[in-house]
Amino acid sequence: MKHTQHHIQFKLNGNNTELAVHASDTLLTVLRDRLELKGTKPGCHEGECGACTVLIDGAPVNSCLYLAVNANGKEVTTIEGLQHADGKLDPVQESLVNNGAVQCGFCTSGMAMAIKGLVNEYEHKHQVPGTRKFENPSRDEIKKWLEGNLCRCTGYVKIIDAAETLFRD
Numbered sequence: 489m490k491h492t493q494h495h496i497q498f499k500l501n502g503n504n505t506e507l508a509v510h511a512s513d514t515l516l517t518v519l520r521d522r523l524e525l526k527g528t529k530p531g532c533h534e535g536e537c538g539a540c541t542v543l544i545d546g547a548p549v550n551s552c553l554y555l556a557v558n559a560n561g562k563e564v565t566t567i568e569g570l571q572h573a574d575g576k577l578d579p580v581q582e583s584l585v586n587n588g589a590v591q592c593g594f595c596t597s598g599m600a601m602a603i604k605g606l607v608n609e610y611e612h613k614h615q616v617p618g619t620r621k622f623e624n625p626s627r628d629e630i631k632k633w634l635e636g637n638l639c640r641c642t643g644y645v646k647i648i649d650a651a652e653t654l655f656r657d
């Protein structure tokens with residue numbers, strides 16, 4: 489049977505990227521197996537664990553459920569793109585490290601991307617009218633946001649602390 493290839497173009501970690509994909513290819517597979525970006529982790533492959541979280545146009549998605557063809561024209565950010573061009577860690581990564589929120593690390597890139605998505609969400613949608621400030625999420629809102637990201641090691645407290653620190657400091 490002939491499998492049709494689809495030509496897609498998207499911005500990946502700030503770089504224009506073009507390739508041909510099959511209609512059924514997931515973004516997770518394309519990132520890891522075609523583009524060699526192994527920081528995005530394959531966990532359940534069913535949208536349950538969040539290990540595969542990346543940002544599409546700044547919002548977190550499970551890349552195991554996201555078809556690569558749908559990335560056409562979008563901006564995709566993976567954990568490899570979170571670090572700044574000068575080599576500095578993103579504040580999200582720094583906060584995870586400083587709060588001791590990393591143990592085995594399998595969930596960490598997904599957690600970092602989900603937390604970055606929360607920062608984006610608040611910066612874009614929760615601006616206090618008439619100011620440049622934005623409202624901060626409560627601890628319960630942070631917990632709810634991260635519900636789709638599972639961690640078998642940390643008990644979550646330090647991960648939530650890491651996210652909360654970003655909004656409180």
Ligand code: FES
Pocket residue numbers: 529530531532533534535536537538539540541550551552553
């Ligand atoms: S691997 Fe995608 S949600 Fe688990």
Ligand code: FES
Pocket residue numbers: 589590591592593594595596638639640641642
């Ligand atoms: S640090 Fe091991 S799964 Fe989260």
